Amino acid sequence: MASSSTSSEVFQSVTTGQHDLTLFQQLPVLAIVVPLLFAALITIVHKRNFALIITQTVSFAVFIASLLLFFELQQKPEIIYYLGGWKSPYGISLHLDLLNGFVGLLVGLIAAVSSTFLPQLLQKEIPYSKFPLFCTAFLLCLAGLMGITYTGDAFNIFVFLEITSLSSYALIAMGRDRRALTASYQYLIMGTIGATFILIGIGFLYAMTGSLNIADIHLRLADKLDSNTVKTAFAFITVGIALKAAVFPLHLWLNNAYSFAPSVVSAFIAATSTKVSVYLFFRFFFTLFGYEQSFGNIELGWILIPLSILGIFFGTYKALYVTDVKSLLASSSVAQVGYMTLGIGLATQTSLAGSVVHLFNHGLMKGLLFLSIAGFLIHAKGSLLTQLSGLGKIYPLLGVGMTVGGLSLIGVPLTAGFTGKLLLLQATINQGHYLIVAFILLASVGALFYVWRFLQMIWFGEINEADQQAQQEWLRQDAFSWSGSPLNAFALISLIALIIANIAFGIFTTETVFIADQIAKALIGAPL
Amino acid sequence: MARMQEHTIPRIVSVALIPAILVFGFYVQFHGEISPGGGFQAGVIIASAVILYGLIFDVNAAKQVVPPAFCRILSGSGVLLYGGTGLISIFKGGEFLNYSLLLDHGGQHLGLVLIELGVLLTVASVMVLIFYAFNSRNG
């Protein structure tokens, strides 16, 4: 039959026909699929220890995969993986560039580090019977985050976004406090509205271009940029991602969600979820719509910069008076997201580089801070400031973790937080926005005060009798008493690694700044 | 509330309907690759048969027919079947879910059937699980 021969020709022209891919070339998809499949395996086997070991192993495997991919991406400009062998734009492809790789590395790292804290969670916060399902949700969340980061397909972003969100609703709702339930519910409503907005935006783009591949949409949009449909799509997508990233007026879900989630979940989600959403800003504004459209035709800066500043202000202000440490850190997250979006709003090469660096480093420091709190919470009754009183003296290592994380949060030189802020300051000074410069400095002073609030409590507060007893009790039982902290060796090592990372990324900045600069250059698309 | 079991008409109607629903579900499944339908739709239809049974003849009766633990295992296996199909093509050196490598001829067809089966298992069992979960909280 004539038609069948042509159809097979068509088939060959749209497929890659590869059958000799190495394992290394399969890494992008494995980083997404392996957590997904093992999550399913855990629901089948449904055993506590099995779930724990699998979760930790898989998280580390994903971390290693993301690390390898990141190194590979420094040699090549991009890695494209065609799912199902269908060439893009016909099929779904994973599209990795340096930005992707950098964010993926953050997600992998934080997942691996948080997974070492899971045994502690098991002891205190999650009932034994629910632990396998908890691990399933954790791995699904990881798979979703890796998926959002690596995919090159707009609709795929929506799907992975929902996988991430649904599993994080479940994770947050497992908090001990009953307020975790209402927090999760609030997040569910806001998150779903956000994701649906993104979906509507993608629908408009699809109507205009007939394509879902991000790179392909970008090409096809070139002569349609003035159309109102494209602008509407832009608006919907911006608002949708802003909801997910907790940009200022849309940040209200974040505080409760982070405060009442189980402590390890707070660490994992706080350090990755909003960062990945901010990454989506980069992906949509620069790769999909293009710099010209986002900051030339539409002048997004006029919206994004004021909102970022308001976010920095309100986040810092709230962190100055809340009485719960987790809530304090969550408020500070709103402020830090403000810094990142400020960098996007300014849209110069330096500011974008600053934003990328801050994105990565903020993940590191929030991970460290929340995990230190997770360590404290093994013995402390709750995360109110007064309940953590004097705990730094009992568990020095966790205290050091809080201190380094806190200093990094302020942006003290020689800690990770400094680099990003410095680049942002440079960018604002170069553009002559001196008001913003003054504001950033003011906010840093505010950060100094709220960090001091918890550091003072931890180091100089009076030790509670009950805490002292809990430690004595535990010292008698536990094999790892030499460490002076209630963590097992594995978790301890990862905590120390995070502390070192927070300092190292503050001292050896040339490498990160160089990478961020390259990313920024690629995003803007022209050497400035 | 009067118990559902005491209503004769729904009982008799559902006795007649449940096999028909199941058959229709499998029809939608097995014709999925050439006509409208597929794993998701079939899964929901088949699950609706179990849910109808549970509504009319008490949940515990339904749990005897389709135990929750069985559903849990099935829900995981569906995902594994789907992903496993993809992994086979990875082991053969192609991209994830590249069905062409499954067989020399008709690999695309086989791949489609396998992943739709995976979708069917997961969707049907998860729907039933959701029904059980909400029912167990009742009172």
Next chain:
Amino acid sequence: MNNLIEIITEVIGKYNYWIAILLMMSGFYTVIVSGNLIKKLLGLGIFQTSVLIFFISLSKIKGGTAPILLDEKAAEAMQPVIYGNPLPHVLMLTAIVVGVATLSMGMALVVRINEAFGSIEEDDIHRVDEAF
């Protein structure tokens, strides 16, 4: 006058968008205004459903058939067939799954909230607990 008729036909001709907008706004309104947690979820469901209609109506083409393979005899006899775009249907199948998952997740949360707070009215929960 002619101009007016043109505008009216233009408006009515795009009825699919109007339906989607109407559903979207009524769902959104319910989410914002209602204090009952279940009603909020139902509003959210309607809101999501409007997107389904939006996407599906994108795929419709005038005079096009459903995107299904014809059997061979019919295929030989007929001229090239106009058919609707199948892709949005597939996308929306995924969105439906997401909607189901969200709705059941939300309902599960509401059940738990009801157990913990003894109410599913926002105001009551607020009274019991300031944090909401």
